[in-house]
Amino acid sequence: MSFGQGGPSRGPGGNQTPDWAALADESAARNRRKKWLLIGGGVLATAAVGAIVATAVISAGDKGSTGTGKNARELPAPTDLPNETAEPEPSFSSVAPPPPPDPKDYISDAKKDRAPITVDAFFPGKKLTTGDRVYLKGATQQTKNCAATTKGALGSILVSNGCDQVIRATYSRDGIAVTVGLAVFTTEAQAKKAAQQSSGSIATLSGSGVPAFCPAGSVCRRTSNSYGRYAYFAITGYTSGKDVTKTDKKAYATGDDLTNFTFRQIRHRGELQASAAATAPAG
Template identity: 85%
Template sequence: MSFGQGGPSWGPGGTQTPDWAALADESAARNRRKKWLLIGGGVLATAVVGAIVATAVVSTSNHSSPGTGKNASELPAPTDLPSSTAEPEPSFSSVAPPPPPDPKDYISDVKKDRAPITVDAFFPGKKLTMGDRGYIKGATQQTKSCATTTKGALGSVLVNNGCDQVVRATYSRDGIAVTVGLAVFETQAQAKRAAEQAGGSIAPLSGAGVPAFCPPGSVCRRTANSYGRYAYFAITGYTSGKNVTTADKDAYATGDDLTNFTFRQIRHRGELQASAAATAPVG
């Protein structure tokens, strides 16, 4: 009687005695099956390992030999790189910088206008060139006696408005002479009033190569202006004593050149002081 696969095999006659020969044959057969299964599994594993090694060799060859196999652009892109790179953004102060100093502020009040006042500060050098016209500088003067530098009513106007001092300089060209008188005040308001109230004129200053001009009774051109705490006056005439008329373009051009130059010198004085204040260290 048989008990099926894996069970004991009994011999004939029902003696319940195992058929030892049959059992031995079955055991041998099972061992052979296991052996073949082990051999087959080993072959399969070897084949798989070989395929992996071959794939690794091919991949290494593709990376190490440019121009053969797949191009770099055909290789799968890495997926663990960041999609974008964060960069620092510029930052700006919300506080606006202070405006630059106004040059006129520095020549409008004695408290700010601290640069020295001298003849050379306003009328430097020995010559003056304006465009294509050149002028020779003649006599100069600086005095605190403001009234003595004037003719007619201008003296009292300067004194009544608080004139501190007057700087004069004369220039000449081709028989035409101009004297510019620069009157200094403490405030812009005083200088403006003096220019507006001006009567008479600044007195012509001769000498240093310039003969007397604009004698009493002659007609000369007179001007009055102000800028900041400075009022400036000019008188223009012929050294020959000839009267100046409105048709005398050369006399007018000479007077305009000298008054324009004086204005630029006053303005430049303010620019220098404003620049110095802007670059001065804080604290």
């Protein structure tokens, strides 16, 4: 049997017996080459598939679609996505509200001070309670004859500054009496000037349980002040005729209680009118 050129190798000695060991080695080498070729091909195929998949994913991301063929659908572009909603922010008016009326404006000029002027508007009730002190109200009077309610130079001062009217009220407690005279003017400037020029005093007003006090020659305490278009004067003395001294805390406290009350009543008058103006409908 002849295998021709390239046939199987012969063993040593030139005999025709095949060299089976060499043939086995050649077969094993061929098998190893085929195996490596198969492995290499698989790796290359896997890499190729991965590249294709990656390319498909990138392409899908670029084109903004999902699926392939007829099943493909367009993904919304970022600008097509719904915007994040937020709670509506509160809105505020750019126009500042007007400031509340100043109560003093309504007691500083007769054009605004339109509330009735009466004894009860300033000195209501039958008594006045301040802390633990209770004062009984005595006689009262309201008159347009301003000069007739005074003693000394005060009458002419009131008249020269345009006094419209005077309200008087007397209070008493523990043998001490106080008469307060409230003089009404058209403007604040008139009332302030009358209080600054004050001389003499308001005349005492007795009756309704209060005897005459501060007779001629006795020493009594006299005060004057103003607020808005009102000037108020007070005279304080003992109903027994005893003189009031500068160290007489009891008499001074009584006079201060009544003048402070008068001031609060004037101020309250302004507050009531300012409040009414603030709540009145615009017209």
